Structure formats: C-alpha cells, structure tokens
Amino acid sequence: MNILVVDDSSYQCQLIIAMIEDSGFKAVCANGYKEALELLKENSVDLILMDIEMPDMNGFELTKIIRSTYPEWMPIIFLSANDSEVYLAKGIDAGGDDYLTKPVKQVVLAAKIRAMERISLMKSALDRVNKQLELLSCIDPLTQLLNRRGIDSMLNNLWKDNIEQKAELSLMMLDIDCFKLYNDNYGHQKGDDCLAQVSNIFNHALDQSNGVIGRYGGEEFIIALPCTPIASARFKAQEIINVLLAAKIEHQYSTVLPYVSVSIGISSTCTGAANIEALIKQADGALYQAKANKKNQYAVFNSIDTNT
Template identity: 30%
Template sequence: MKILIIDGDREVQAMLQSILHLSGYKVITTSTLEEAVDLCNCNVRGDKVGDKIDLVLMDLALSVGEVKGSDALADYKKIKSHKKFKNTPVIMMTGITDMDEIDEAFHQESIDYITKPIRKVDLIGRVRSVLSMKSEMDSRQAREKKLLEVTRKLEEAVQNLEQLSSYDALTGIANRRYFDKYLKLMWNRCSEDELELSLLMIDLDFFKDFNDTYGHQSGDSCLQEVASAFQSFFKVTGSLVCRYGGEEFAVILPDTAGDKALTLAEEARHQIEQLMIPHRMSSISDHVTVSIGLATTVPSEDVEIDSAMKLIDYADKALYMAKGQGRNQVMSYEEMKCYQRIPKSS
C-alpha cells in the first residue's frame, strides 16, 4: 500500500518514511498540500500517482503561525475536497498541546489524528488500523458496486424480456399480449376522463391466396411493409398499432371520436393501396388491400359497449361486415347496424 506524507519538516518526513518503509509500505513525501496535488496530477511510469494513494499523513502546521482546532478542520476539509483524496483516509499529525480544543474540532468531523512527537509503535498501530478499515470499506464498496451492476443487468434483462414478449418478432410492432394490456389501460383512462375510445380491426384481403401464390417469405415481407405503413401513419397521441394475429392488425385510438376514426381508417386503407404490393389472386384488385372494422365508445357512458371485450367484438363484427360487403373498405359498427335494419327485398 502507498502512503503520502505531507509535512514541511524534512527531518520528520525522513523519519516517517524510514519507519513506514521498514514496515513494508511505499511512501511518497511532499512539503505542502499544493505539492501533493501537483504530484497526484503527474504521471509516474504512465500511471497516475493519485490513483494509488491509500493513506495520507498530513501535518497540521503547514502554515506559519499558531494552529488552532478550527485551522485543523479547514486543512482537513481542504484536502478532502480535492477529488484525488475524496475517498482516501487522512491522519492528521499535530503538536498542539491544547487537546480539548483539537479533540473537539476533530470529533465534529470524526477526523483521525496522532500527536507529536510520534512514536513508532503508535504510528504503525494507527496506520494499520486505518488501512484495515479502508480495506474493509473498499471491499464493501466493491461488493455494493458489483451488486448494483448485477441488479442493473437483471433489470435490463427483465426489460428486454418484457419488450420481447410485448412486440411481434416479424413486424416489430406490438403483439396481441401488449394489445390486451394497453387496451385495458386506455379503457380505464378514457372511462375516468369521459373520453371517446375507438378501435380498428384490420384484415388483409385474400392473404391466404397471397401466401399460396407468392410464398411465405413474400407473405412475411408483405406483413412487414403493411405494419410499417400503419406505424408511420397513425400518429394520434396515445395510439397503438399492433399485430393482432396472422394477417390481422388492430389500432387503438384513445380520445378519438367515431367520425375522426372513420376518416383515419379510410386514409389508412388508401395508404395500403398506394403501397402497390402485387396480388394477382385478389378478386377485387391487382394489389394488396385491407378491410377495416371500427367501433367507438365512451367507456363511462356507453350501455351497449360496456367492456373492452365488447369493443373488440363489435369492431370485429364491423370488419366481417366490411369483408361481406366486398372487402377493401371501412365499416363502422354504427353503419353496420344501419345495414342490418334495412329489410331484405323480396
């Protein structure tokens, strides 16, 4: 271990250095605190000296004149304020005879000190005691640092697992698991704030025929392109685009009225058409298209759609109506009910 001695008396420096060296310690000597700081900022064989200091022995009488307890406290705070010595234990050496004053000053800050003239047995005993405590503290801090690092990595792993379990591996957007959690969250929020909540259920038209014709790799690329388009298009605050399953997507639109959701859905449908993904087996277009079902509710007020599950069910029913009416279109649940009221012609 390396000890730094700060003492203006060269003879004291030599005496302390000799005692400590014979006891197996490496010793560096300086006459002033400023010299010590300069030394620690210098490189010795490529290493920072300050990074190796394990203990500082510092004389109180570094300045001319009578040294009082308050001066001792100031000297101690001065050296401890320097980043090089922040975590380095310091033993103050003093020849002050008024022990009541110096003892009071030292105990306020729990400062360790040794009185002059310094006896070898006292010096070695005090140094070993302080270094033993430092070693124990260093070990404890290392364990705590390691524990913090392990905890951080564990938390990071949990977050990564949570993210992996919440997002679709193929498209990179939210999956069904996250959709269920988020819809419940938005349902409760819109219920508390008496806001409208809209849900879109989206299905790629004739996607099985697409896969059978172009192959599953092309089918995967199609899903990725459609998912990316939806993700880029839906920018409503709090909105969520997810892959609901297979070729089906869902979009949660909190604080979005039915008419606005209908407009967004129609624009999104058009966006997919504009991708111009070839689909020669579609009976309605030469390119990939989507059908969209929409349902809107105010969770705190709607008697008919009184749960998140019913919101999904009604949006799904509207989707199937859109598909039944010819696909490549948007159908709201309210519009679907109007269709159902129209009597069939005889």
C-alpha cells in the first residue's frame, strides 16, 4: 500500500509516517491541500490519511475535490482530534471511508490500513472480472471474432485515429455466397461449423496485416484496414477470395461454385465518407454490386471495377 498522509503539522505527519512504516507500509507526507493534489498527480496512491483541521482548505473540502477529480476509488481515512458524531457523519458524507481520532494508536491504525488493503484487493479482483466480462460481451461465441458491439466500438476508435493520423482507412464487407442454400440443405449445425471454419480462414488471411475482423451478423463480416490505401485493400480482398476457394469447403447447392465462396465490397475514406456509418454504407453498396455481378468477387464503391 502506498499511503499519502495529509497534515499541515510536520510533527503529526512524521509521527503518523513512523507508525505506518513500522507496520510495514510505505508513506509520503503532504503539507496541506496544494502539496496533496500535486502528489496525487505524480504518484500512485492506494490510501489517504486525511487531517481535517487545516488552513486554506480543510480535509472535508479536499476530499470532495479528490472524489470529483479521480474516478478510481481510493480509500480515505480522516484523522481528527474532534470525536463528535457530527464530525464523523460529515466526514463520511464528504467521501471518507473511515474516521480515527487523534492521538492515533499504532495498533488501531495498522488494523485499519490492513482492512482497507483487503477491500482494495477485492475491488481490484472485481475490476479484473468486470473487464473480462466486458471483453467477452464484445466477442461472437461461434466464430470467436468481434461481434456487432465489438465492431461498432472498434470502428469508432479507428475512425478517430484515422482523423488524427490523416491516413486512409479502408473497409471491407464480406458475405458468404448462397449461405441460405447451405443452411437449408446441410442443416444449421453444419452451417455453424462452416461459419467457424470460414472465420478462421479470414482471420488467418489477416495475420500479416494490421486488419481487424468481426462478424457483422449472420454470414456477413467486416474487415477494417487502418492506414491502408484502397489499392492494398483490393489486393487483400482478392487474397481472401483465393484462400477461401483453396480451402475447398464443399457447397454442392451453390449457384456459383461447388465450394463455399465469398463476395466483398470495399470502401475507403478517400471516397468522401463523412462518418463511419457512411463508410459502412458505401462498403455495403459495393458488396451489393459484387453479389449482382455473379458473386465470388470484390467490388469497389463508386467504381465498376470488379475482379472474378
């Protein structure tokens, strides 16, 4: 535990620090609110021991500022010679977590610090679990790719990064050809197996690039290619088409080929999309063009150029 002691009295500060260090913890002293706020900016603090009666700004006011400035919870224990119930209640209302009266006994202070340490560790563990749950909520369980929620978050971040970097962001919409016929004839379990296999192929095709892939819904996928010109996106699209065909996943009921194939629509920020939604719409329009042109090919937005 890294502990910050806030007290305008140098003597009291050194006394509390001696108790803390003797109990096996680290501590640093801040003489008043200005020094306390500076130390919080520059250091990682796990616990604050806050004196209440200080000039310029008392401990209650400083605690309110800390709580509004730092969203991450850190325990604050008030130290005061005033043992009235009113003061205790005021301290808790201000954002404090505990209250000790001076003179503080070392055994009590050490016990309070250990208690706050346990709470802090439990909170850290809970934060980790919540983070894992948040990540899982962005993953499609069938394909292990980003789901629609994860895609939306990823694309919004890439759009912002692209504006800052003044680079070109390319986008691909992919749709497995004649997938309804696959499901209708092979069954939905085989259809799920096919989606998982195709997803793995798409993912591996992006191994040597900075592309990010997600399942947009059903048999549709999105691939984002940050800092990638549209010419490179076209090359990657053709590579994906070829790799999927090379896998020779049987599809006897396809109207295109006896194997599973994919159609791809490509858009890029160079085509004037005002936002990420417009970029997706452009890629979707290009995908429609590729599907209309006998499938198993890519099409580029605002261009009749296709490749079979």
